[in-house]
Amino acid sequence: MAAGSRVQVPTEVRRGEPFEVKISVRHPMETGFRVDDMGKPIARNTIHEFICRYNGTPVFAANLGSGIAANPYLRFFVTALDSGELKFEWVDDAGERGDAAATLRVTG
Amino acid sequence: MRIGILLLALLAGNTFAQTPAIPASELRSGVSFGSAELRAMQSDDFANPGMLWVERGQKLWQTPVGSAGRACASCHSDASLALKGVAARYPVVNASDRRVIDLEARINACRTSQQKAPALAAESEDLLALTAFVAHQSRGMPLAVSISDSARAFFDQGRDFYYARHGQMDLSCADCHEHNWGRKLLAETISQGHPNAYPAYRLEWQSLGSLARRIRACLFGIRAQMLASDDPQLTALELFLAWRADGLPVEAPGVRR
Numbered sequence: 001m002a003a004g005s006r007v008q009v010p011t012e013v014r015r016g017e018p019f020e021v022k023i024s025v026r027h028p029m030e031t032g033f034r035v036d037d038m039g040k041p042i043a044r045n046t047i048h049e050f051i052c053r054y055n056g057t058p059v060f061a062a063n064l065g066s067g068i069a070a071n072p073y074l075r076f077f078v079t080a081l082d083s084g085e086l087k088f089e090w091v092d093d094a095g096e097r098g099d100a101a102a103t104l105r106v107t108g
Numbered sequence: 109m110r111i112g113i114l115l116l117a118l119l120a121g122n123t124f125a126q127t128p129a130i131p132a133s134e135l136r137s138g139v140s141f142g143s144a145e146l147r148a149m150q151s152d153d154f155a156n157p158g159m160l161w162v163e164r165g166q167k168l169w170q171t172p173v174g175s176a177g178r179a180c181a182s183c184h185s186d187a188s189l190a191l192k193g194v195a196a197r198y199p200v201v202n203a204s205d206r207r208v209i210d211l212e213a214r215i216n217a218c219r220t221s222q223q224k225a226p227a228l229a230a231e232s233e234d235l236l237a238l239t240a241f242v243a244h245q246s247r248g249m250p251l252a253v254s255i256s257d258s259a260r261a262f263f264d265q266g267r268d269f270y271y272a273r274h275g276q277m278d279l280s281c282a283d284c285h286e287h288n289w290g291r292k293l294l295a296e297t298i299s300q301g302h303p304n305a306y307p308a309y310r311l312e313w314q315s316l317g318s319l320a321r322r323i324r325a326c327l328f329g330i331r332a333q334m335l336a337s338d339d340p341q342l343t344a345l346e347l348f349l350a351w352r353a354d355g356l357p358v359e360a361p362g363v364r365r
Contacts, residue, residue, distance in 0.1 A: 005160075006154065006163060024155075024157065024160060026160045028314070028315075029314070071314070073157070
């Protein structure tokens with residue numbers, strides 16, 4: 001499956017002020033309840049773990065499952081004290097890992 | 109006598125339809141039949157999942173492939189300029205073999221003849237991504253296909269298919285999308301059946317899909333014999349659909365239920 005993701009964060013944020021982080025990940029989120037054209041069950045494959053770290057510190061984590069639609073879209077708020085890098089990591093049931101990153105400049 | 113002439117004129121107008129059955133003032137993009145949430149999803153470039161394919165397409169556009177070692181960008185230098193308005197003109201008649209081709213077929217023709225790379229499979233991730241990227245460059249531009257000269261025969265073929273009854277349900281495309289648009293089919297509102305959002309992200313598919321796939325889904329719905337996704341009849345129908353949506357803005361990648 002083709003990997004890919006899109007991340008949106010403000011390029012500049014004020015110290016201590018919450019800002020919005022948006023990420024959408026290309027993933028089929030296969031439920032495990034479907035069958036293919038030949039009637040064979042399609043194995044479940046969902047992103048079950050998602051974590052976002054800021055300068056190494058976990059700031060957001062989510063456990064997703066078969067109830068989440070394909071290409072999950074997550075939005076959450078983070079507060080930053082120093083400039084640094086937001087790193088996103090996730091892993092699916094097939095063991096495939098994905099990651100994305102975004103850099104932030106903190107002012108004020 | 110006068111009434112007779114009028115009737116004749118009307119009949120002739122129907123048989124040799126030169127103006128679409130739905131007048132320009134009543135044309136409505138499929139998105140306007142959707143819910144507020146669906147419209148919001150399409151209009152927000154970040155929430156629109158189709159943009160995942162557009163971004164992927166942009167990368168593919170710059171990646172050299174095939175034995176010629178050329179990327180799309182090697183010939184078409186600045187995509188945003190070179191491709192602007194292209195999708196609004198498709199399908200077109202290919203000059204070399206006099207066949208009607210859609211955007212997907214154009215991309216594959218470029219791959220095989222210019223890049224010397226194998227053609228991409230219909231509905232494959234890469235073909236959808238490239239098509240979405242190319243179509244996205246024309247976003248907001250009005251559909252304007254040509255049906256003159258060599259395109260005329262294909263247009264006629266597409267129109268005939270559109271108005272012919274198909275399948276076990278004995279329905280023509282017009283039965284739903286011209287005579288009953290805006291009314292309910294179970295929980296769905298019937299749209300006018302315009303192609304301006306494709307390739308579009310359909311929530312039912314949980315993926316991006318081409319116009320050919322969407323038409324095939326309609327054929328399946330009326331229990332008609334399925335056309336292969338590269339059937340020339342399908343491309344001819346795409347040409348007719350683009351013509352009857354003349355003036356509607358390209359929305360690709362659209363979002364539909």
